[in-house]
Amino acid sequence: MLAWFAESKRDLPWRRTRDPYRIWLSEIMLQQTRVAAVIPYFRRFVEAFPNVRALAQARTDRVLANWAGLGYYSRARNLQLAAKEIVSSHDSHFPREYEAALALPGIGRYTAAAVLSIAYEAPHAVLDGNVARVLARIGALRGDLRAPAMWRNLEAAAQELLARNSPGDWNQAMMELGATVCTPKSPRCGECPVEKWCRARKLGIAEKLPSGRKKRATVDVTLAAAVLLDPSGRTLLVRQMNGEGALFSRMWQFPAMETKEPHSGAALTGYLRDIFGVEIEDKLTPLATARHTVTFRNIRLEPYLVRVERLPLVSGTRIVGFGQIRGMPISNATQKIADVAIAHGLD
Numbered sequence: 001m002l003a004w005f006a007e008s009k010r011d012l013p014w015r016r017t018r019d020p021y022r023i024w025l026s027e028i029m030l031q032q033t034r035v036a037a038v039i040p041y042f043r044r045f046v047e048a049f050p051n052v053r054a055l056a057q058a059r060t061d062r063v064l065a066n067w068a069g070l071g072y073y074s075r076a077r078n079l080q081l082a083a084k085e086i087v088s089s090h091d092s093h094f095p096r097e098y099e100a101a102l103a104l105p106g107i108g109r110y111t112a113a114a115v116l117s118i119a120y121e122a123p124h125a126v127l128d129g130n131v132a133r134v135l136a137r138i139g140a141l142r143g144d145l146r147a148p149a150m151w152r153n154l155e156a157a158a159q160e161l162l163a164r165n166s167p168g169d170w171n172q173a174m175m176e177l178g179a180t181v182c183t184p185k186s187p188r189c190g191e192c193p194v195e196k197w198c199r200a201r202k203l204g205i206a207e208k209l210p211s212g213r214k215k216r217a218t219v220d221v222t223l224a225a226a227v228l229l230d231p232s233g234r235t236l237l238v239r240q241m242n243g244e245g246a247l248f249s250r251m252w253q254f255p256a257m258e259t260k261e262p263h264s265g266a267a268l269t270g271y272l273r274d275i276f277g278v279e280i281e282d283k284l285t286p287l288a289t290a291r292h293t294v295t296f297r298n299i300r301l302e303p304y305l306v307r308v309e310r311l312p313l314v315s316g317t318r319i320v321g322f323g324q325i326r327g328m329p330i331s332n333a334t335q336k337i338a339d340v341a342i343a344h345g346l347d
């Protein structure tokens with residue numbers, strides 16, 4: 001595995017360093033996000049916040065703005081909370097002890113093991129979805145890998161296999177194998193360095209494993225959003241009002257409401273009147289719809305352009321020039337709505 005990894009590993013920016021801060025950052029960014037998508041964000045983020053102190057001292061809005069587009073913003077908020085704790089309680093160094101790392105916000109068993117092994121060569125095996133799949137196939141294990149008893153077994157197996165002389169590279173090799181060779185569909189067993197030890201391969205069931213995981217059913221949701229525009233090209237953004245349209249907590253977004261039904265212009269009119277005191281009568285222009293997915297939610301974004309004489313002054317909102325939106329911490333969904341409005345001729 002180690003020889004295979006040395007030869008085949010992808011050249012990624014966070015693999016050129018042993019700096020715990022950068023390794024930690026990469027691990028957080030890579031949670032639920034593809035490698036290719038993470039690379040440009042990682043580069044920009046370390047340029048903006050080159051070390052843990054810079055991150056701890058930064059304004060949260062700036063941190064979120066540098067995260068905008070990556071999604072799952074609680075990761076960025078926890079990252080900064082952890083940075084503050086590292087500065088105040090660990091002399092600005094990422095802790096070396098597993099328990100201390102685990103006590104930091106946003107750091108679970110996987111991330112603690114990954115950072116400590118890669119940065120400090122501490123003997124902690126990682127277990128994530130990729131590694132679990134590899135182990136399940138090698139051992140021809142059937143059943144739901146996320147079931148607690150199964151997961152504990154897999155953790156024990158991963159720990160037993162760990163190469164004590166090179167835990168960082170070993171962990172990365174296991175993850176790399178899962179990401180590039182032992183992939184969920186069509187594993188490339190012919191190129192696999194552990195093929196001859198793999199029971200699933202021997203039994204011809206590699207593609208069938210892992211088995212048994214029930215997928216959560218997806219839910220269709222419509223998010224009706226109002227792009228309010230005053231005569232000087234300014235718009236209104238809001239942060240999480242009354243739990244409505246709060247799919248993207250604490251990010252700036254257009255006033256929006258979640259509905260079960262599409263074509264919800266009438267409901268949005270009522271919402272704008274009740275929450276913002278804006279009477280719009282028939283001034284609602286439907287814009288092109290867009291799609292957005294957040295975990296199990298399929299969201300139909302339904303933006304409406306609403307021209308108003310005056311934008312309302314309501315606490316928790318901000319009035320900005322339409323062109324300024326890009327520089328603010330906004331969610332991907334808000335960006336998509338802004339793009340639709342720009343395509344309609346707004347900017």
Ligand code: SF4
Nearest residue numbers: 182189192195198206
């Ligand atoms: Fe995965 Fe195939 Fe390698 Fe087994 S032989 S670990 S199934 S890629």
